[in-house]
Amino acid sequence: MSVTTLRYADTGAFSPFLVDYLARHQALTPFYHRFPALEEFAAQIEEKRQHYTPAARQRLVAALRRQYAGLPQVHPAVQANLGLLEKDTTFTVTTGHQLNLLTGPLYFIYKIVTTLKLSQQLKAAYPQYDFVPVYWMATEDHDFAEINHFTLFGKRYEWNATDTGGPVGRLPLAGLQAEVLDQLPADVPAVFRDAYAQAGTLAEATRRLTHDLFGQYGLVSLDADDPELKQALVPVLEKEIREQASHRAVQQANARLEAAGYKPQVYSRPLNLFFLTDAGKRERLEYDAAQDCVQITVRNTGRCHSQQELLELARQHPEQFSPNVVLRPLYQELLLPNLCYIGGGAEVAYWFQLKGVFEENGVPFPIVLLRNSAQYIGKANAGKLRKLGLAAPDIFRPLPELKKQVGATLGQEEVSLQEPQQQLAAAFRHVADLAQRLDPTLVRAVAAEQQKAAGALAGLEKRLSKAAEAKHETAYSQLAALKDKLMPNGHLQEREDNVLSILINNPHFIDQLLEAFDPLALEFTVLEE
Structure with missing residues (x-):
């Protein structure tokens, strides 16, 4: 390995x-x-x-x-x-x-x-x-x-x-x-x-x-x-029910993170607790200051406790409470x-x-x-990488970059008409200057012809590039398939594949x-x- x-x-x-x-x-x-x-x-x-x-x-x-x-x-x-x-x-x-x-x-x-x-x-x-x-x-x-x-x-x-x-x-x-x-x-x-x-x-x-x-x-x-x-x-439940201290602390941290240029990952609530109901559900606790009570949000019920009632319940049955992500x-x-x-x-x-x-x-x-x-590359895929002239870390680079590298390895001529485009632009600038001196009404016609000529040259560049790629189409198809295999759906392998995909063949x-x-x-x- x-x-x-x-x-x-x-x-x-x-x-x-x-x-x-x-x-x-x-x-x-x-x-x-x-x-x-x-x-x-x-x-x-x-x-x-x-x-x-x-x-x-x-x-x-x-x-x-x-x-x-x-x-x-x-x-x-x-x-x-x-x-x-x-x-x-x-x-x-x-x-x-x-x-x-x-x-x-x-x-x-x-x-x-x-x-x-x-x-x-x-x-x-x-x-x-x-x-x-x-x-x-x-x-x-x-x-x-x-x-x-x-x-x-x-x-x-x-x-x-x-x-x-x-x-x-x-x-x-x-x-x-x-x-x-x-x-x-x-x-x-x-x-x-x-x-x-x-x-x-x-x-x-x-x-x-x-x-x-x-x-x-x-x-x-x-x-x-x-x-x-x-x-x-229990002490955490009491503090949370009385003071909602965690909410204030997270809000302050979020403000500082945002000021430093970072987006907070989670947002807190006034009460960062759930309640485990008799019906087997985990429902959020919500504080209702207007009614001076803590509303336990349970679907199809209107269960509500005063702050004191909830504190007593927390002391006697803390197992009925469940902390949230905060x-x-x-x-x-x-x-x-x-x-x-x-x-x-x-x-x-x-x-x-x-x-x-x-x-x-x-x-x-x-x-x-x-x-x-980690990125795991099995023997078969490692062989395909080497055949394409790539090293393991290359797999993280964008596919177009990899195609250029593989093309260079295979001897594919790089097609670029940038220089002819620059020459064309220079020629039309000369024509436009001439039109400006002799008949300014022709300047727009010159610009239109320049646009058509530049477009035609760009189209030829695409066709020539496709022709160059066609010579190595099999290698590029293998590259695309390998990239998708090692980074499924464009994500890191670790976020998509299950360990069995490796463990079955590599105990x-x-x-x-x-x-x-x-x-x-x-x-x-x-x-x-």
């Missing part, structure tokens, strides 16, 4: 915000706590150690042991990490993601592998501590349409579950077997089918699958939709002895809006790291990623067979 790295900026696929962050642009410094560099973790460890209580650690480990008790067998590496989490010298590195069906796009895998690799690097740099990789399962998310499908070898597989709109982690798996699992190619590894066939809910299935894929590396998956864990959220990161950092959050580009952007929310609640803001991104893919990735190098990775 050949590994090449390049700057994120050189791929043309990442926002100016991310490029500026990775370059440590000063305008973004106020929005993060510490930059993701190895030496910065010493201070982050000490700060988290001072704030994370033994009670929080005990609550976390108890919940994880309950959750893992549902698996038929827990990998020894996971068992060891659960034991390490009981010690006050153990910290976590965390990524989070939705419960995408069969892992969804490739970047789900890349997120977790980045988390595994950084945990290993931290252990090597700070051997007196232990570091546990954690996958935060987005079990309370209710956007089913974002997770119910994936694409494999160009075919879309989709699960059409009914009664959605509540936390997706609680969804039963009715219909999934017939609609998706039975339709999969025969060579799909059994663990992808078994995880769902042997589970009762989507959360349970996702835990099984991530454990099968990453358990040997010690990955611990956490489901925060847990009544005992929600007890940690407060979810805070909930995560309350539960975990976490040092670093690893996310995609959009996640990094919205974490930069939240530093004030953490300050309002007295919780340390973690180091925020962009996950590794060592995850190990190869783990070896190739260097999270703190902050570079795009190209893996080529």
